[in-house]
Amino acid sequence: MTNRNPKLRGILFDMDGTIVDVPYDWTKIRAELKTQGKPVLSYLESLSEPEKTHKWKILEEYEDKATSNASMKKGMKALFSFLKEKSVKTALITNNSEKNISFLMEKFHLSFDVVMTRETGVWKPSGEPFLLAVKKMGVNREECCVVGDSYFDVLAAKAARISRIFIFAPEEQRPEFLEAFIVHSAEELRHQIDKWV
Numbered sequence: 001m002t003n004r005n006p007k008l009r010g011i012l013f014d015m016d017g018t019i020v021d022v023p024y025d026w027t028k029i030r031a032e033l034k035t036q037g038k039p040v041l042s043y044l045e046s047l048s049e050p051e052k053t054h055k056w057k058i059l060e061e062y063e064d065k066a067t068s069n070a071s072m073k074k075g076m077k078a079l080f081s082f083l084k085e086k087s088v089k090t091a092l093i094t095n096n097s098e099k100n101i102s103f104l105m106e107k108f109h110l111s112f113d114v115v116m117t118r119e120t121g122v123w124k125p126s127g128e129p130f131l132l133a134v135k136k137m138g139v140n141r142e143e144c145c146v147v148g149d150s151y152f153d154v155l156a157a158k159a160a161r162i163s164r165i166f167i168f169a170p171e172e173q174r175p176e177f178l179e180a181f182i183v184h185s186a187e188e189l190r191h192q193i194d195k196w197v
């Protein structure tokens with residue numbers, strides 16, 4: 001990434017593991033749902049009844065539990081104030097549900113210019129939700145960056161052809177992360193973003 005990139009006018013944020021820390025054990029959840037390596041949401045949607053309803057319920061129970069134990073990452077509040085000050089637009093793009101996202105936004109007093117939950121019907125790792133959010137923010141794709149914590153965030157950013165990608169230090173190293181800028185804290189992220197605002 002170089003300073004030849006245009007000024008940042010919009011940031012596409014992920015929620016879980018990015019803005020808030022949530023105690024998810026995805027390995028355990030995937031094993032229990034028997035997703036066979038497929039992305040969880042598309043896997044669940046591909047099922048027939050009654051398995052579909054049953055497994056959605058299992059996922060939602062895990063999500064509700066993790067959501068109620070979420071905590072905001074240190075320095076995030078300051079980052080959002082900084083972005084407001086610099087007139088950078090923010091979008092939240094999450095595969096989590098509207099119900100859980102409303103809960104988190106209210107709990108941590110968060111607001112975004114655009115919010116897209118899984119109820120929109122387009123999910124990461126598709127680039128579609130990012131492209132829709134960019135359009136809704138009224139900015140160009142080149143003026144945006146993605147902030148996330150998982151390889152789905154990287155895959156979705158690449159699919160949407162958004163080249164500036166910031167990933168909170170992943171627990172597991174994946175080849176996809178080589179294309180992202182790894183950050184370890186909200187302060188470090190703010191410092192990096194400051195170059196382009």
Ligand SMILES: [Mg+2]
Binds near residue numbers: 014016018149
């Ligand atoms: Mg995440």
